[in-house]
Amino acid sequence: MRGTIEISMYPLDESYVGPIRKFIERLHKHDGVEVETSATSTRVSGDYDQVMTVVNAEMRRVHAAAEATVVFVLKVLCAPSPD
Numbered sequence: 001m002r003g004t005i006e007i008s009m010y011p012l013d014e015s016y017v018g019p020i021r022k023f024i025e026r027l028h029k030h031d032g033v034e035v036e037t038s039a040t041s042t043r044v045s046g047d048y049d050q051v052m053t054v055v056n057a058e059m060r061r062v063h064a065a066a067e068a069t070v071v072f073v074l075k076v077l078c079a080p081s082p083d
Contacts, residue, residue: 003048005055008041008076013068023062030054048078 011019014076024042027035033046044051053076062070 001048001080002045002076003051004043004079005051006041006043006046006077007055009062010071010073011066011068012071019062019066019070023058026058026061026070029056 009020009023010016013019015056024035027033027042027044029033032050033044036045045053059072062072
C-alpha cells in the first residue's frame with residue numbers, strides 16, 4: 001500500500017524558518033521515501049507504513065526539542081500499490 005502525507009509545520013515563534021528547514025532536511029535523510037517541498041507544504045510519499053513511521057518520528061523529535069509550541073497540519077492519502 002502506498003501512502004502520501006502532505007504536512008505543514010507552524011512553529012509559534014518569531015524565528016520559525018530555521019526549525020522548518022531542519023525538519024525538511026531530516027525528512028530528506030530517510031531512505032525509501034520521496035520528499036517534495038512547495039511554498040506551503042511538504043509531501044512525503046512511499047510505502048504507507050514507512051511514511052507514517054518517518055513522519056511520526058520527525059514530528060516527535062521536533063516536539064521533544066521545541067522551546068515553543070509547534071503545530072503540524074497533515075493530510076494523509078492512501079492508495080493501493082500498483083501491481
